[in-house]
Amino acid sequence: MKNAAEKKTILVTGGSGYLGQEVCNLLININADFITSTHQRGSLTDQQVFVDLETGDGIKDAIQGKTVILHLASDKKKPDNDVEGMKHLIAEIKKQQSKVHLIYISIVGIDLLPMPYFKQKMMAEQELVNSGVNWSILRATQFHKYVDELLHQFLAYPVGIIPKAVPVQPIDVHVVAEKLVEMTAGVPSHQKKDMGGEEVFEFIELAKSWGKIRHKSKLILNFPLWGRWGKNLKNGALTTADKSSSGMSWESWLTAEYANYLSR
Numbered sequence: 001m002k003n004a005a006e007k008k009t010i011l012v013t014g015g016s017g018y019l020g021q022e023v024c025n026l027l028i029n030i031n032a033d034f035i036t037s038t039h040q041r042g043s044l045t046d047q048q049v050f051v052d053l054e055t056g057d058g059i060k061d062a063i064q065g066k067t068v069i070l071h072l073a074s075d076k077k078k079p080d081n082d083v084e085g086m087k088h089l090i091a092e093i094k095k096q097q098s099k100v101h102l103i104y105i106s107i108v109g110i111d112l113l114p115m116p117y118f119k120q121k122m123m124a125e126q127e128l129v130n131s132g133v134n135w136s137i138l139r140a141t142q143f144h145k146y147v148d149e150l151l152h153q154f155l156a157y158p159v160g161i162i163p164k165a166v167p168v169q170p171i172d173v174h175v176v177a178e179k180l181v182e183m184t185a186g187v188p189s190h191q192k193k194d195m196g197g198e199e200v201f202e203f204i205e206l207a208k209s210w211g212k213i214r215h216k217s218k219l220i221l222n223f224p225l226w227g228r229w230g231k232n233l234k235n236g237a238l239t240t241a242d243k244s245s246s247g248m249s250w251e252s253w254l255t256a257e258y259a260n261y262l263s264r
């Protein structure tokens with residue numbers, strides 16, 4: 001992997017994000033030739049370029065001469081940006097007649113669920129698949145940290161509410177980053193590949209282990225889901241048979257994250 005990745009010239013969009021930072025650390029470790037993009041105006045490091053995917057500003061210079069784009073940038077608060085950003089990237093790649101390999105990180109199950117963010121990720125995938133550009137898509141399940149954020153929301157009040165019988169398959173962000181870096185050394189697959197954590201839990205089990213490690217016991221109501229997307233969630237829309245056997249388990253991640261709670 002090392003030699004092949006070293007020959008590539010890589011742009012990482014969203015390199016400052018949760019996944020992006022893991023990817024960048026791995027690229028540094030293998031001495032890869034890469035820059036990251038940020039849409040924060042202000043002083044940039046030698047390894048950063050300004051790109052706003054919403055407007056397309058900066059894309060032209062950022063992709064010039066690149067052989068791989070690891071496209072990780074995204075904004076859950078502005079889901080349309082995933083589609084707009086993808087369109088801007090594709091347009092500029094075509095304009096430059098570039099053979100660049102565009103690797104897009106997506107999410108398992110987005111075609112089965114109607115949440116606005118998922119719909120936009122699906123549309124962005126379709127833009128890429130139909131673009132004529134060289135591509136690969138990796139769809140990952142929920143990162144441990146994202147599950148943790150969800151649980152903070154669901155269990156924010158004295159009585160927690162958790163959807164009933166929903167399987168979730170948390171994954172260590174580090175193994176997703178490793179897979180993406182491995183893909184930079186490969187050829188475009190023109191395929192969507194899934195990647196999930198080793199263990200599948202019901203959401204309520206995750207809530208209980210989360211409460212236990214934080215020494216917070218509370219009443220949790222398990223509300224049933226209905227309709228087509230409720231059925232899809234219960235049938236495992238957020239899970240995949242393509243499990244990664246490496247990386248931190250949910251329990252180990254919780255223990256590491258909440259070590260200070262444990263010592264109280």
Ligand SMILES: NC(=O)c1ccc[n+]([C@@H]2O[C@H](COP(=O)([O-])OP(=O)(O)OC[C@H]3O[C@@H](n4cnc5c(N)ncnc54)[C@H](OP(=O)(O)O)[C@@H]3O)[C@@H](O)[C@H]2O)c1
Pocket residue numbers: 013014015016017018019020037038039040051052053054071072073074075081105106107108121139140141142143144146147
């Ligand atoms: N969270 C999960 O569980 C999960 C699971 C599967 C797949 N994914 C996918 O993985 C990717 C990364 O997720 P993450 O949790 O690491 O996200 P994140 O921490 O929110 O990072 C996303 C980065 O995108 C950049 N960005 C936002 N708006 C931008 C814009 N208009 N133009 C250019 N850059 C912009 C931001 O960097 P700057 O502020 O520096 O510009 C931000 O740091 C996303 O595509 C997400 O859909 C996430």
